[in-house]
Amino acid sequence: MNTNQQLVELATPGVQGLKPYAPGKPVEELERELGIENAVKLASNENPLGPSPLALAAAREAMGNIARYPDGNAFRLKLALADKLSVDSEQITPGNGSNDVLEVIARTFAGPGDEIIFSEYGFAVYPIAAQAVGARAVVTPAINWAHDLEAMAAAVTENTKVIFIANPNNPTGTWLKAEEIEAFLAKVPDRVMVVLDEAYHEYMNQPDYRSALAWLDEHPNLIVTRTFSKAYGLAGLRVGYAVSHKQVANLLNRVRQPFNVNLVALAAAEAALADEAFLRRAVEVNAQGMAQICQVLDDRGIDYIPSVGNFLCVRVGEGDAVYQKLLHQGVIVRPVSNYGMSEYLRVSIGVAEENDRFLEALFGVLA
Numbered sequence: 324m325n326t327n328q329q330l331v332e333l334a335t336p337g338v339q340g341l342k343p344y345a346p347g348k349p350v351e352e353l354e355r356e357l358g359i360e361n362a363v364k365l366a367s368n369e370n371p372l373g374p375s376p377l378a379l380a381a382a383r384e385a386m387g388n389i390a391r392y393p394d395g396n397a398f399r400l401k402l403a404l405a406d407k408l409s410v411d412s413e414q415i416t417p418g419n420g421s422n423d424v425l426e427v428i429a430r431t432f433a434g435p436g437d438e439i440i441f442s443e444y445g446f447a448v449y450p451i452a453a454q455a456v457g458a459r460a461v462v463t464p465a466i467n468w469a470h471d472l473e474a475m476a477a478a479v480t481e482n483t484k485v486i487f488i489a490n491p492n493n494p495t496g497t498w499l500k501a502e503e504i505e506a507f508l509a510k511v512p513d514r515v516m517v518v519l520d521e522a523y524h525e526y527m528n529q530p531d532y533r534s535a536l537a538w539l540d541e542h543p544n545l546i547v548t549r550t551f552s553k554a555y556g557l558a559g560l561r562v563g564y565a566v567s568h569k570q571v572a573n574l575l576n577r578v579r580q581p582f583n584v585n586l587v588a589l590a591a592a593e594a595a596l597a598d599e600a601f602l603r604r605a606v607e608v609n610a611q612g613m614a615q616i617c618q619v620l621d622d623r624g625i626d627y628i629p630s631v632g633n634f635l636c637v638r639v640g641e642g643d644a645v646y647q648k649l650l651h652q653g654v655i656v657r658p659v660s661n662y663g664m665s666e667y668l669r670v671s672i673g674v675a676e677e678n679d680r681f682l683e684a685l686f687g688v689l690a
């Protein structure tokens with residue numbers, strides 16, 4: 324009979340050292356634990372408006388068909404995305420969330436002895452993706468909470484296989500200007516895959532921002548990832564995708580599971596993509612909520628990291644302790660001590676009443 328430790332030693336070295344991703348606490352779990360109702364969750368950067376009604380209708384209709392396998396080639400969704408993004412549909416790789424795509428990229432290009440570069444305060448999935456394939460994680464220091472692209476380019480060695488960059492970054496909400504990315508891509512050797520994770524692209528309106536899709540033709544080693552989980556409001560269905568050179572997509576397609584996006588998710592994503600009015604409203608509600616929260620924090624003299632996403636890192640002192648106290652007020656936010664940001668908590672922007680609940684609970688706790 325194996326002991327726990329012996330069972331652990333059966334796993335690959337990478338998996339033995341792996342710490343699993345810590346997701347936001349589900350509302351039902353908190354309500355069950357505390358015996359309360361009406362908890363608010365502002366912990367996973369979800370869309371507070373829910374899904375687009377058109378996506379919901381498409382999902383309901385698709386339910387009648389779930390005895391069938393989904394279209395493993397995601398033909399219709401890829402066509403709709405190709406049209407919207409002005410790329411070829413062969414350049415798109417569908418994912419069970421963009422998380423799935425990030426892991427597929429790591430598995431496709433890196434293994435034991437290889438290096439994967441990402442930034443301090445970079446998205447928590449990157450170290451997991453690197454570790455799971457047995458690659459060495461190379462973490463470059465941030466500047467003012469943001470990616471230091473010069474340090475990242477300088478960290479490239481002959482063993483570097485993949486560089487993960489989130490623009491904008493979660494959890495810090497910092498972002499990179501077009502000219503910075505352009506200069507970075509020019510410096511990185513074309514044998515290194517550069518992943519620009521644009522999970523929050525839809526929220527961006529800064530004049531100096533540009534989606535990395537702009538450089539795909541020039542840099543075949545570039546992969547752009549996007550998701551339906553945030554502004555499109557489909558986090559629970561798990562749909563994301565990569566856009567890349569079509570030969571790179573061909574490689575990713577060999578590694579991904581053949582039916583990695585389910586039938587309901589495919590239908591909903593296609594409908595969500597067409598619902599531009601919903602997307603505009605989601606972006607607008609987010610901008611209003613961000614302004615609301617920042618204004619009140621400014622008035623109270625509470626520090627935060629300015630963010631362009633649908634979330635904000637607020638400096639609260641002892642993050643983990645304040646997180647626990649907020650839970651007891653029925654408000655779920657996200658601790659970020661796992662990122663080395665123990666003085667901060669990340670709050671997702673909600674609708675106005677949810678933001679008020681958070682602010683009131685926070686001031687109560689901090690008082």
Ligand SMILES: *Cc1c(COP(=O)(O)O)cnc(C)c1O
Binds near residue numbers: 420446522558563
């Ligand atoms: C939320 C998020 C993702 C992925 O979410 P999925 O639900 O897996 O599509 C990817 N990157 C960043 C930076 C994120 O914050």
